[in-house]
Amino acid sequence: MPRQKSILIVYAGGTIGMRRSRRGYVPQAGFLEARMAAMPDLRSPDLPRYAIHELVPLLDSANMRPRDWLTIGRAIRDAYDEHDGFVVIHGTDTMAYTAAALSFMLDNLGKPVILTGSQIPLVEVRSDGRENLITSLLIAARYRLPEVCLYFGDRLLRGNRATKVSAAGFRAFASPNFPPLGRAGVEIEIDRELLRPMPSAPFRLRPVAHPHVADLRIFPGITAELLRQFLAPPLDGAVLHTYGVGNAPDDPELLAAIAAATARGVVLVNCTQCLKGRVDMEDYATGKALLEAGVISGYDMNPEAALTKLFYLLSRGLETAEVRRLMQQDLRGELSR
Ligand code: ASP
Numbered sequence: 001m002p003r004q005k006s007i008l009i010v011y012a013g014g015t016i017g018m019r020r021s022r023r024g025y026v027p028q029a030g031f032l033e034a035r036m037a038a039m040p041d042l043r044s045p046d047l048p049r050y051a052i053h054e055l056v057p058l059l060d061s062a063n064m065r066p067r068d069w070l071t072i073g074r075a076i077r078d079a080y081d082e083h084d085g086f087v088v089i090h091g092t093d094t095m096a097y098t099a100a101a102l103s104f105m106l107d108n109l110g111k112p113v114i115l116t117g118s119q120i121p122l123v124e125v126r127s128d129g130r131e132n133l134i135t136s137l138l139i140a141a142r143y144r145l146p147e148v149c150l151y152f153g154d155r156l157l158r159g160n161r162a163t164k165v166s167a168a169g170f171r172a173f174a175s176p177n178f179p180p181l182g183r184a185g186v187e188i189e190i191d192r193e194l195l196r197p198m199p200s201a202p203f204r205l206r207p208v209a210h211p212h213v214a215d216l217r218i219f220p221g222i223t224a225e226l227l228r229q230f231l232a233p234p235l236d237g238a239v240l241h242t243y244g245v246g247n248a249p250d251d252p253e254l255l256a257a258i259a260a261a262t263a264r265g266v267v268l269v270n271c272t273q274c275l276k277g278r279v280d281m282e283d284y285a286t287g288k289a290l291l292e293a294g295v296i297s298g299y300d301m302n303p304e305a306a307l308t309k310l311f312y313l314l315s316r317g318l319e320t321a322e323v324r325r326l327m328q329q330d331l332r333g334e335l336s337r
Pocket of ligand 1: 014059061062091092093094119
């Protein structure tokens with residue numbers, strides 16, 4: 001008989017394990033584990049063995065910071081050899097950021113890491129958490145998936161391509177610029193052609209530190225004054241959410257503020273505000289002006305991937321030119337050129 005697979009559940013927080021309080025839903029230590037122990041489904045012989053590593057404190061994911069990504073990464077690194085796969089239970093609000101951040105930090109990953117959670121807590125009768133959790137455990141145990149994924153509402157997505165698109169729907173995530181890696185209907189179907197290759201080098205955790213990274217959505221009426229303040233030191237890098245294929249107002253004062261920042265070594269990455277599509281700064285004069293001011297293309301990266309990639313690369317002590325080069329390269333399947 002094949003050995004029963006073993007999965008580590010890293011429980012970071014989120015609605016799935018929350019209980020009602022007078023101030024609304026809050027996570028509570030030990031509560032999810034007790035709830036799971038009382039679920040007969042989770043003792044089915046069809047499921048892998050699992051152990052739970054609960055983080056302290058459990059977080060509403062609105063409170064997640066880069067150092068919490070590191071805590072999750074360390075929990076996976078420390079148990080990497082003992083388990084066949086990892087399920088990270090996480091709140092939906094910033095799940096796409098954590099998934100993208102982990103995809104960069106877990107270098108040469110050769111085992112599945114699946115983030116999941118729910119819109120309704122597991123204790124409620126209509127919870128979507130049971131299906132999300134059980135299917136994530138099954139996928140993590142059954143498939144050779146050498147990447148960070150997000151499973152939610154019947155779809156398995158590449159973690160650094162996922163974005164939260166619905167505040168209350170059970171299909172809360174989409175992957176607008178990359179097809180789903182799998183679907184869970186009557187059968188679980190994984191599209192093997194889309195998966196990342198198995199790594200040839202040993203797994204390692206690449207930590208993130210505390211570079212000054214930010215995010216700005218361009219809007220009609222944005223002023224040079226606001227932009228100058230946003231781009232002022234100590235900023236190291238930022239994602240600019242531009243219009244359409246990567247356009248912004250080509251007002252000379254705005255462009256001068258941008259050019260002064262890039263000349264100082266601030267890495268500015270152009271991502272589109274559109275949910276779907278890619279940046280091409282050669283299309284319009286208003287895009288070309290950004291290119292000439294030193295802004296680099298984010299191509300079809302989603303803003304979560306671009307932001308966390310900046311955190312990752314700017315934590316590595318690389319020269320600015322190297323950060324700019326790697327930002328425009330596909331490192332973990334987050335970008336197609
Ligand atoms: N605020 C919650 C969180 O992100 C929402 C959820 O889990 O669905 O932790």
